[in-house]
Amino acid sequence: MGNDSMTLTERLKKWVTGSKDPEMYQYQCNVCQATFDSPEADIQAAACDACGASNVRALE
Numbered sequence: 153m154g155n156d157s158m159t160l161t162e163r164l165k166k167w168v169t170g171s172k173d174p175e176m177y178q179y180q181c182n183v184c185q186a187t188f189d190s191p192e193a194d195i196q197a198a199a200c201d202a203c204g205a206s207n208v209r210a211l212e
C-alpha cells in the first residue's frame with residue numbers, strides 16, 4: 153500500500169464537514185469574566201456558560 157493514509161471516505165467526510173463547519177464564536181462574560189464558545193452568532197442570544205449571564209462581549 154502507498155503512503156496515502158487518508159481513505160476516500162475520510163477525504164469526502166473532511167470535504168463535506170469542512171464546508172459546513174459549525175462556526176463557534178468566542179465570548180467573555182462581563183460578570184464573571186469566564187470565556188466560552190457559543191455557536192450563537194447573535195450576542196443577544198449568547199449566555200455565559202459559567203453563570204448564565206447574558207451580559208457578555210464578543211472576543212475578536
Ligand SMILES: [Zn+2]
Pocket residue numbers: 181182183184185186200201202203204205
Ligand atoms: Zn459569567
